[in-house]
Amino acid sequence: MNRLLVLEMVRQHRPVSRAEVSKLTGMSATAIGRIVGDLIDGGLVRETDQYSTGVGRRATMLDIDVHSIxxxxxxxxxxxxxxxxxxxxxxxxxxxxxxxxxxxxxxxxxxxxxxxxxxxxxxxxxxxxxxxxxxxxxxxxxxxxxxxxxxxxxxxxxxxxxxxxxxxxxxxxxxxxxxxxxxxxLGESGTASISGDSKTALISIGSGVGSAIVIDGKIFRGANNIAGEIGHSTIDPNGKLCECGKRGCLQTYITDLALLQEAGQIKPVGSVEELYRLMQGGETWAFNIIDRACTYIAITINNVVCTYNPDTIVMAGSFIDIDPDILERVKGKLKEFIWEPFVGTFKLTRSQLGExxxxxxxxxxxxxxxxxxxxxxx
Amino acid sequence: MNRLLVLEMVRQHRPVSRAEVSKLTGMSATAIGRIVGDLIDGGLVRETDQYSTGVGRRATMLDIDVHSIxxxxxxxxxxxxxxxxxxxxxxxxxxxxxxxxxxxxxxxxxxxxxxxxxxxxxxxxxxxxxxxxxxxxxxxxxxxxxxxxxxxxxxxxxxxxxxxxxxxxxxxxxxxxxxxxxxxxLGESGTASISGDSKTALISIGSGVGSAIVIDGKIFRGANNIAGEIGHSTIDPNGKLCECGKRGCLQTYITDLALLQEAGQIKPVGSVEELYRLMQGGETWAFNIIDRACTYIAITINNVVCTYNPDTIVMAGSFIDIDPDILERVKGKLKEFIWEPFVGTFKLTRSQLGExxxxxxxxxxxxxxxxxxxxxxx
Structure with missing residues (x-):
């Protein structure tokens, strides 16, 4: 992990001196010297002909060789x-x-x-x-x-x-x-930086509901690599039957299929996009379905925040991707559900890398x- | 953390040779030699006059000096x-x-x-x-x-x-x-062992509801050391008002106060122990209150399992401590709520260290x- 951190710091701050990398990572000059040596030997990092302009003796700058591997x-x-x-x-x-x-x-x-x-x-x-x-x-x-x-x-x-x-x-x-x-x-998460550490939670809502968390660049796995399977956390013991056989799983409230099944009670709807357009066209029942989904997404965010205490939440999945307005609606509801000590502890964004x-x-x-x-x- | 791991292995397996500690921890003989040296210098570990009986050359055994620090x-x-x-x-x-x-x-x-x-x-x-x-x-x-x-x-x-x-x-x-x-x-969790790693979640139910998780001997903190505050995760957006001002927090279902407030609709009850005795005495309404609490505790366990995927869950708190029968009731209900991929992935126990x-x-x-x-x- 230290090699990754050093590589990441060189990538973000290039050109950068060994001394600066040491400062950025909080690692000793000796350790940085050794790791940078390894990275140079491996061809990932190279010395440039620039020199740092800081005080003290001139230091050779480092850059990464983006296409070396x-x-x-x-x-x-x-x-x-x-x-x-x-x-x-x-x-x-x-x-x-x-x-x-x-x-x-x-x-x-x-x-x-x-x-x-x-x-x-x-x-x-x-x-x-x-x-x-x-x-x-x-x-x-x-x-x-x-x-x-x-x-x-x-x-x-x-x-x-x-x-x-x-x-x-x-x-x-x-x-x-x-x-x-x-x-x-892991793709969406930033890696650890000078202030320590990023704790990024991803919440995905579409054909299923799931989450994943990356702590300081490392995937949080739990005992069997199935941490984050919040789709089958129970919301209501008397709720709707889930495909897993249990009642009231979070999945039964906010997957695309759950929304389309509800819509089907009024009229057949082929996709969540179509449902969203119907809402925009003024159909109250479509609004009610989307609105309740946004409520349960806000609840999901609160519950992820309470358990993992992340500093960043990335929202992804087909439902979120329909329109940026969806996340704005969710944000509006969030005020009602976030417990006070967690207010302001995280930033909420959409996926940066998309497909x-x-x-x-x-x-x-x-x-x-x-x-x-x-x-x-x- | 490596020092802690080595100390823990010596503690658990004493008397033990350096070679065995290396095998138990998966760390190199050189690393073990250095760390054991530090621990001996610090007075925490000492060499005994016993020798290992394994094959190869005789090796001095290590023991810890329990009262050195x-x-x-x-x-x-x-x-x-x-x-x-x-x-x-x-x-x-x-x-x-x-x-x-x-x-x-x-x-x-x-x-x-x-x-x-x-x-x-x-x-x-x-x-x-x-x-x-x-x-x-x-x-x-x-x-x-x-x-x-x-x-x-x-x-x-x-x-x-x-x-x-x-x-x-x-x-x-x-x-x-x-x-x-x-x-x-942290007190209840075992530390990492030969098979790697323990992922221990503690769930406490009493005056409040909370959880904490220790991964391989390290407390999981999140960004602000408030990971695990599941008491204010939302169960039902239309639920009872919580003292935090939100509706339907998990707390409103299973704290001592919530149970006693419910009981108060029938008659004043001074403690959850008293409520439990009333149930044992055949009061159906007391059974209904305790039974629903056990249902929500089972749900809480499922939700903790889905998010953290621990291998051990330790149950603590005044409600759990009333009688071992409480945890048995919860276990009975758990079958209904644990999602299939998680069945058999964790053991559920009461606190070992108590007060x-x-x-x-x-x-x-x-x-x-x-x-x-x-x-x-x-």
Whole structure:
């Protein structure tokens, strides 16, 4: 993690001297010297011909070499596969999206597709394949990142698939597999900075409801990597039956499906966008549905704040993405639900990376592994 | 944290060889050699005259010197002050309890009382005061452990009291101040072991409702040390008004006061114990109140499990302590509320340390600080 922190500080403050990095990270000059040495040896950081203008003796400045290494970030979802090659700046240098259907969505087929697409993508964009240091994969469900196993994914119909080892075998690179929301939160989170630490919670509302939290650049996993599954927290023991078999789960109040089912009592509505347009057109019943959803989103934010005490909350998912106005409505309601000691303790934003967040976060996780392994492809 | 882990392994497995400690912690022989050296220099660990019987060359065994150092653990509550001197085994070697009333509950008075009581307690029990390495204090409310400030405590009527610096000044020892539930969870939590890691969540139900989580021996704080304040998570936007001014907070369902208020609609009941006895005596209305409380406690457990994914949940507080039967009732209901992927992921127990938990946890926090500062009283 220290390597990551140093790399991040050089990235954010470049050009920057070793002394400044030491100050920014709170680490000793000796430690910074050693870590910067490793990063220079690995080609990630280089010395520039500039010098710092501060007091004391002139110090050589450091910069990062943004394209020295790259990692691949993969998003696997029910019906699509997204592949991105991501540089040290967290930018996607090359990207491809593929449809998944019956014929190509088995794990073996996806392994084949990813392995050939990554190489092809690098070729097409003139990226030296030897620069690739690893692959990160994010997908919905319960993932075991230590073993690289997809323990259970309802969306893909997978259970106990040893995915990362299979892809590693085929592609010849280290592969890390994790839950999609967890890598998304990692992508969206800033890393630790001079003031310490960022505690970023991501809340996603769309086909399901989930959250993930990243503490100082590290995904909070709990005992089995399923921390943050708030969709099945219970709101009302007498509430509506959830698809999980329990009553009154948070999911039953705010997923797209729940809203459309309610709307169906008045008339068939095909999407939450359509429902939103109906509300804008003056339909009171559509307003009532959207309004209650915003109330429960505000409650969800309060409950996430009470449990995790984050400094940043990133809202994502199809419902939030309909219109910026949704988050404004939620903010309006929040005043009613946030407990006083938490007022002003966090900032609430929409996703910054949008459709690219999972790819970028998965690639960042692969980079973390690489740095954690001493810049070796273990 | 590594020093703490090594000390903990020696404590749990004594007598134990350096090689075994290296295996237990997953740390290198070099690192273990260095850390054990520090601990021996500090007098916490000593070499015994036993030798390991394993294969390879004979290895000197290590033991801890349980009484080489001690820390003081203090619990401050609305109407009492508890002071314990705690050894390296986490056992209380000497203890005193004092009543707090109008005359002696101001911060300055409490500082005086603690400083003199700690010295006196050591004297009376023949404990060399120079063995004391620090003081840990746990009290209810929002605490800032970095600055040692009691930011806000409704129970004590304090706000922005710079308590730890004042006590440090008076007692001449490092002082760490933290929220009572957080140190309680630290006291109850095991520390990381061979399989890695324990993720212990404490849920307390009594005059209030709160939780705290300790990850691998480290308190999870969030951005402002108020993570875990689930008492004010919202259950029902149309629910009963809470003392905080919001509607339908979890607190309004399961605090002692909430239960007694409900009971009061039938007849005046003085305590939750009395309510419980009425239920045992066959009063259906008392059963209904207790039963609904158990339902909401089961929901609370599910919601804590969904968010933190702990491997251990410790239940504490006056309501849980009425009778072991309460937790059995809660367990019975839990089947209805735990989401399937979480079944079997955690064990649920009652507090092991009971009335001593805050003292022991606060003393443990002081010990963590001491070890973190390189065995210096910084």
């Amino acid at each position: 790259m990692s691949a970030g993969i998003e696997i979802d029910r019906n699509r596969l997204k592949i991105g090659l991501v540089d040290l700046d967290g930018r996607i240098a090359a990207q491809r999206e593929l449809e998944l259907g019956r014929s190509n969505s088995r794990p073996e087929a996806i392994v084949e597709t990813i392995a050939s697409a990554v190489r092809k993508l690098a070729d097409e964009h003139g990226i030296d394949a030897s620069k690739l240091i690893g692959v990160g994969v994010g997908m919905p469900g319960v993932m075991n990142p230590e073993e690289g196993t997809a323990v259970f994914s309802a969306q893909l119909g997978w259970s106990n698939v040893s995915f990362a080892p299979a892809l590693r075998e085929k592609i010849g690179l280290p592969v890390v597999l994790d839950n999609d929301l967890k890598v998304k939160a 690219q967040a999972i790819m970028i976060g998965a690639a960042k996780l692969a980079l973390q592994r690489y740095l954690g392994n001493g810049l070796q492809q273990q | 001690m820390s003081a653990g203090i619990e401050i509550d609305r109407n009492r002050l508890k002071i314990g001197l705690v050894d390296l085994d986490g056992r209380i070697a000497a203890q005193r309890e004092l009543e707090l009333g109008r005359s002696n509950s101001r911060p300055e008075a409490i500082v005086e009382t603690i400083a003199s009581a700690v010295r006196k307690l050591a004297d009376e029990h023949g404990i060399d005061a120079s063995k004391l390495i620090g003081v840990g204090v746990g009290m209810p409310g929002v605490m800032n452990p970095e600055e040692g400030t009691a930011v806000f405590s409704a129970q004590l009527g304090w706000s922005n009291v710079s308590f730890a610096p004042a006590l440090r000044e008076k007692i001449g020892l490092p002082v760490v101040l933290d929220n009572d539930l957080k140190v309680k969870a 001593q938990a805050i003292m022991i946890g606060a003393a443990k926090l002081a010990l963590q600080r001491y070890l973190g500062n390189g065995l210096q009283q910084q």
